[in-house]
Each structure stands twice: as structure tokens, then as C-alpha cells.
Amino acid sequence: MVQVSFYSLLRLLLKRETLALPWTPGLDVRQLLTRVQAEIPTPFLDRLLDADGTLIPGTIILVDRHNIHHLAGLATPIPDGATVALFPPGAGG
Template sequence: MVQIQFYSLLRLLLKQEKLELPAVENETVGQLLDRAQQSIDTPFLDKMLDCDGQLHAGTIILINRYNIRHLDMLDSKVSDGDVVAFFPPGAGG
């Protein structure tokens, strides 16, 4: 299983803290994002990705506490037992 944890405004939007999905061999973070969206009725990908499917500035995704910006971005591999945290860009003002 892969555990997805939602933080900040995503948690409020989705009204849930986490989601567990069966692990898929050689799955990337980008594929996991798509699969998570298919499992949840409320649209949330637009909060994390731009119209080209790239991370919005400020979006943070961690795999076992490692930022994917320091790995292979959306091509980072996710494995059975991983914990993946989704943080949308923060808002301020």
C-alpha cells in the first residue's frame, strides 16, 4: 500500500487527512496523483499542477520526507510502503 497524506488547504478541501492505495510497480508520483484524483470525487489536481501538468510554484510533494524536487520530480518512483505527502502552494497576504 501507498499512503497519501493531505495537508493544508487540500485537507480542508477534501475533508480527509489521508488515502491509501494499492502499490503499483514502477509507478511515478505523476501517475499516483492521477490515480488519487480518480479515487476522490472532489477535484484537487488543479491546486497542485498547472495546465501543462507541471508542479505549481510552491507545491510540495514528499516521498518518505524527501522532496521530489530533489529527486526526479513527477517521475520519482513510488514503492509499496511509501508515505507520500501532498502540500498545495501556500497563500499569503
């Protein structure tokens, strides 16, 4: 299984904190996001990805505590049992 956690405005938008999905071999972040969207009626992928499918700055994605920017981006493989966090942090001070 893969546990997906939604934080801050994403949690508010989707009205849920977590979603558990079955793991499949070869699963990566992009595929996971698509599967999450298929499970949740509220559209949210357009907040994360632009028309070209590139990650939009504003939300960090952590796979087992590590930002995918320092892994393989949206192609980051997701191991079975992983926790994936989607978090749009507050930027002001």
C-alpha cells in the same frame, strides 16, 4: 500499499487526511496523483499541476520525507509502502 497524506488547505478542500492506494510496479508521482484524483470526487489536481502537467509552485510533495524537487520530480518512483505527503505550507510571516 502507498499512503497519501493531505495537509493544510488540501485536507480542508478534500475533507480527508489520508488515502491508501495499492502499490503497482513502476508507480511514479504523476501516476499516483492521477489515481488519487480518480478516488476522490473533489477536483484538486488543477491546484497541483498546470495545463502542461507541470507542478505549480505552492505545494510541496514529499516521498518518504524527501521533496520530489530533489528526486526526479513528478517522475519520482514510489516504492511499495511509501508515504507521500501533499502540503501547501503557509508562506507569510
